[in-house]
Amino acid sequence: xxxxxxxxxxxxxxxxxxxxxxxxxxxxxxxxxxxxxxxxxxxxxxxxxxxxxxxxxxxxxxxxxxxxxxxxxxxxxxxxxxxxxxxxxxxxxxxxxxxxxxxxxxxxxxxxxxxxxxxxxxxxxxxxxxxxxxxxxxxxxxxxxxxxxxxxxxxxxxxxxxxxxxxxxxxxxxxxxxxxxxxxxxxxxxxxxxxxxxxxxxxxxxxxxxxxxxxxxxxxxxxxxxxxxxxxxxxxxxxxxxxxxxxxxxxxxxxxxxxxxxxxxxxxxxxxxxxxxxxxxxxxxxxxxxxxxxx
Numbered sequence: 001x002x003x004x005x006x007x008x009x010x011x012x013x014x015x016x017x018x019x020x021x022x023x024x025x026x027x028x029x030x031x032x033x034x035x036x037x038x039x040x041x042x043x044x045x046x047x048x049x050x051x052x053x054x055x056x057x058x059x060x061x062x063x064x065x066x067x068x069x070x071x072x073x074x075x076x077x078x079x080x081x082x083x084x085x086x087x088x089x090x091x092x093x094x095x096x097x098x099x100x101x102x103x104x105x106x107x108x109x110x111x112x113x114x115x116x117x118x119x120x121x122x123x124x125x126x127x128x129x130x131x132x133x134x135x136x137x138x139x140x141x142x143x144x145x146x147x148x149x150x151x152x153x154x155x156x157x158x159x160x161x162x163x164x165x166x167x168x169x170x171x172x173x174x175x176x177x178x179x180x181x182x183x184x185x186x187x188x189x190x191x192x193x194x195x196x197x198x199x200x201x202x203x204x205x206x207x208x209x210x211x212x213x214x215x216x217x218x219x220x221x222x223x224x225x226x227x228x229x230x231x232x233x234x235x236x237x238x239x240x241x242x243x244x245x246x247x248x249x250x251x252x253x254x255x256x257x258x259x260x261x262x263x264x265x266x267x268x269x270x271x272x273x274x275x276x277x278x279x280x281x282x283x284x285x286x287x288x289x290x291x292x293x294x295x
Contacts, residue, residue, distance in 0.1 A: 019057035034095035091127035149277030157260035164254020217255035240273035252284025
């Protein structure tokens with residue numbers, strides 16, 4: 001689709017097009033108006049401009065083509081789908097100007113977004129919308145809930161169990177060992193973002209505001225990487241933001257137990273994470289003493 005998109009609604013004719021670098025100020029101003037707060041420019045640039053996987057953004061402009069009034073957008077990821085590498089897009093930062101809501105512009109911009117970006121290798125679009133946004137999407141855009149269960153686990157790090165022969169490492173910046181582990185484990189993650197070193201460096205090492213520790217579990221004389229977890233700490237609480245475990249609850253419990261002990265020594269009193277409820281990662285968490293809880 002070209003830049004020559006015109007969205008017609010009873011209120012008028014509005015130009016729409018994919019995002020361009022010179023749209024940054026337009027988007028940040030729309031964010032301020034739509035959400036009543038500022039979006040730090042460094043967050044915007046990290047999430048979209050410096051994303052190694054690109055961006056998927058469609059803007060609807062006012063009739064003069066000056067100001068952004070609707071944005072439908074998402075972050076694309078390279079994704080393993082049963083051995084085939086495809087694109088999966090996490091929809092986020094979707095917004096509209098208060099003066100143009102309930103005019104049909106939002107829905108028509110969304111439809112133009114999918115016409116523009118979906119198809120080919122781009123096979124799945126997902127998000128975590130609030131109830132109001134989900135109901136609009138379900139009514140007009142065929143949003144549907146995922147059937148899979150998401151499980152929330154928490155633990156007191158001092159109470160997490162699990163032991164095993166291995167070495168816990170602060171991995172710093174992920175490198176080739178992470179790529180090798182992903183290649184080894186990809187078949188066990190038949191629908192998942194490709195969590196290789198490029199993804200981890202962008203998503204966690206390069207985040208402009210948050211600091212994460214990437215813990216690795218290495219075994220054997222050669223120190224082979226067997227599992228990893230990304231942890232963010234805030235005061236006395238910690239969150240496992242991402243992890244890659246093998247389908248071995250004993251190994252996972254040993255690794256997670258060592259992570260928990262390291263955090264406990266730092267004064268962390270609460271550790272939490274989310275994983276698919278039926279996934280073997282949930283078994284590893286339970287084996288380590290994590291408790292599935294309501295959020």
